[in-house]
Amino acid sequence: MAFTPPAAFTTRPTLQGTFGMSASTHWLATATAQAVLERGGNAFDAAVAGAFVLHVVEPHLNGPGGDLVALFATADDPSPVVLSGQGPAPARATPEHYRAEGLELVPGSGALAAAVPGAVDAWLLLLKDHGTWELADVLAFAIGYAEDGHPALERVCATIRTVAPLFAEHWPTSAARWMPGGRIPEPGELIANPAYARVLRGLIGAGDPAGSREERIEAARVEWATGAVATASAAFVRTPHRHSDGADHAGVIAEDDFAAYRAAYEPAVTLDFRGSTIAKAGAWTQGPALLQTLALLDGFDDDRLDPSTELGAHIVLEAQKLAYADRDAYYGDADVPLDVLLSPGYADGRRALIGETASAEVRPGEVPGVAPFRPPLRTSYTPPSGVASEGIGEPTVSRSGETRGDTCHIDVVDRWGNIVSATPSGGWLQSSPTIPELGFCLGTRLQMTWLEEGGPATLTPGRRPRTTLTPTLVLRDGVPVTAVGSPGGDQQDQWQLLYLLRTIVGGYTPQQAIDAPALHTTSIAESFWPRTWTPAGAVVEDRLGDDVIAGLLARGHRVVRAGDWTLGRLSSVGRDPGTGVLSAAANPRGMQGYAAGR
Template sequence: MSSGATPSMTTRPELVGDFGMVGSTHWLASAVGMGVLERGGNAFDAAAAAGFTLQVVEPHLNGPGGEVPMLVATAGSADVQVVAGQGPAPAAATPELFADLGLDLVPGTGHLAATVPGSFDAWCTLLDRFGSMSLPDVLAPAIGYARRGYPVLPAIARTITAVEQLFRDHWPTSAAVWLPGGTVPAVGSRLTNPALADTYERLAGIAAAAGDRGAGIAAARDEFYRGGVAAAIEQFVRTPLMDTSGTPHAGVLTAADLARWQTPLEAPATLDVGRYRVAKTAAWGQGPVLLQQLALLAGFDLADTGVNDPQLVHVVLECAKLAFADREAFYGDVPDVPLATLLSSAYADERRALVGDEASRDLRPGRPDGREPVLARFGVAEGAAGTGEPTIDVGPAVDARGGTRGDTCHVDVVDRFGNMISATPSGGWLQSSPVVPSLGFGLGTRAQMFSVQPGLPNSVAPGKRPRTTLSPSLALRDGAPYLAFGTPGGDQQDQWQLQFWLFHTVFGLNLQAAIDAATWHSTHFPSSFFPRDASPRGAVVEERVGAGTIAELRRRGHDVTVVDGWTLGRLSAVSRDPDGVLRAGANPRGAQGYAAGR
């Protein structure tokens, strides 16, 4: 065993205190969340304020037109709830629609890929059901950054540069926002979004005029989903605009689609692992693949390995392949996902027997309850990997086929009372959907995750949620909320989170050390993003895992791509011990994420 203790040096200290902790993918969001806690707000108020701020300061990673699933645990309760902020497909979105348009994939950008924006209603639902502050108070920091400006990150400038010509040639409303003065904003300059500030000021004003806190939240939600915001969205998507298909298309999202949406509160999928209970979204998202991997790994003696041990890396990669193969065959927003069987120890025992000493080349879904797996046509195709949500600072924001790539944000909060939340905002990326000019933001493109092939769990259908990759995590320990964690990264989210979990709970690393540790992921299975490519036996590893481990992985048949040692993942995490001690850590990769607390 090579790594059972916390290293003496980490990139940052693990924060320790007893008042409150916030970890996120941007230091401004963490500071905003901490400011809310200091003003007497609870963890849910802080998360909402941080979430709205992320929409402004990380516009290449999320926006108001996107989505945000959350896991929530309230003080003194062993129950975890899912705030399921993933909007569904429009009423007109059918396999026949795309067939009639000659499309065998939902485009990765533009109007056709839009689902109902779930984010605003989800944050409002969180605030209404679990928070204590008013919507104007929670929106104020985001409005300030949109109005006065925020610093342009290198990744923002690179992203805008990559799609500059698209904006100039086809998306003039985006050019007006993201090319101020007609040029790409310089790194470190201050970027504003006055139209978004106007939109949120209008919503805050409507909420304030309602008087009562709850009535104010309801009034603002009504304006977004049944009023002026919904009307502006419907009018804008009627104009055909260019997308990754190479042909301009109008959208089919309507104000009526928005009016039907209300964020559900759901029970999570859970798995007991020793003294822990790990909670994820249900199988309308990919969250249960983390649980399936944990069930598979329960049969291996990982304590005899270590964080960079080739046996650990190999076993984790092979288990990921099996879990994600089941995702491809069985997950979706349908009522008959055989999740109980997929998470059962008997099924894990059966599947674990497939893990050998060499890397498997095949995509091998199981047969839970005797079901025959059916894969989407792209599910058996091979191609270049990595065309979905990127890692940190790896590759361009435009892939080889012209598709733009977005990513995701994350925020975790725990307060002195014991309230805890893990949230993963995404979608509405500046590079994937043109700006609605009167609103200052574009729509999400999560419908690209659907299959247009009929009859599959994840086939596109009216009112159905796409099988999202967004995957926050929350764990109980000895029946009490203990740990909230997550990361951006698309298909990689539940691989990097798994490794963080193992580093912390098996090898004893503290939160920051577990985040800092070298990581890896498989690209063996189809990407959830346009154009849905796969790379059989593909594995991407940070060079810090060591030359010996890399050589051994290649000897075992893995097609290894080595990347910079500080590249993969943007994890953050917060925890609470029974004595009220709070802890937090955040990712140094990409020079954006920070934790704050005291």
């Protein structure tokens, strides 16, 4: 039984065609990816080209110093594969060092929060192994925007304005990069990044023209890991600078950390739900929490899973709390008991905890022989006097519902059946001071680790921080039919869950599912500094309706209204294996995401 049919209105159609489809969080990245498809490139060439453009045009949401998680399948092998571009903690990033610096948490901004940058190497690996284009041709789009300029987004300018006092007082290199002459750029003004263009040209120049395409890309990977980027980054962070705790610290990342890292492929984790197979990255991401949520919801009738109803929204929120409690108790770059956490019997026991009223507790499940880690919970945080907190954490949707920005996402499918869903993030312009020679800064993913000992996500040199980056592939009869993902930190899988329920169970089209009213729980330990939580908290779009919102309040949810069009940043592409028809859809919120195709 499907949901009540959705309203006929959508902001735009679900695109359909047979040649190729692209969707992303910025129209220039989408147009870049589509241009590559039009010129004969495949989905991997297109995704990599679009992703490097995202570094340039969405610098407040991602950067070369950040991270990447992707899921893909090739036309020759439909099995979903994970691309891990999440770098590990540096060798000198120990809990003892951070506590000696007077810290209780890994800071939300500043170089002490930097994992080894992984996104660039991951994109290069994907291009080398599955693309067809030369590196110079793929990077030409990003180099053009970095050298010649691109119209600045309103959100880029607003972000710079927000952190302008921090830049002016404490991060002079960031002020020089983003506020030349002390002036904040205006929306639509052309801004360039010639330093990053030089970095990209250096990667191209590292390859031997007489070698093969793959050898040239591999030379670029070596240059990234051992050349100017590693040298400049390691030297720059040795100078103490302001962090989110209000104190000045030096970073610990070093050249040997860059040299030791390479991106890698991993098998996906999957779960069958209502005739579809959902593929996610492993438990070093939050991805399996989506699978756990679906396992819980699979025990309910279809008409109880409609997030647009009071009962459906309540059940969804309660199931997410249980899955995310397990995320915080068991997930990390460690030995995670997913065989238990994703088993039907475990889901049955957890499902029984979903009652008629909102839970205000953190309730991880019991796994035989494994003690759950219980993170310290803070319901509020007051920064020390003088702390410029504007640069902290992931720029996502705050607990008040205020939109501060997001991360990035890109999906591409081509006419041959190659498909990729990728979520690059980190290295935001407000993460830490700009490294002048490079034109970008390092990321802050280590803030997702804990300094408390003994947990699966405890800060550990050489281990990846448990990331919120979590794209999705959906398969039917073993063949990929959908690539979908969203920015949004802890909300990424929560918003993707709504999409999956509405398309798989409810019969919505992709664009209808993206446009439909969104909601998420904040009754979880936030992954970003200062790592607070709101017991029984829920954030909803007003379009959910007064009656539904009143019903949630009556059930004990602490509801924050976020406005009509504020939550969810999804995009998706799809392919019907029977007909070869391709599709794409993108988020209208913020007037930034677009899909294209033919």
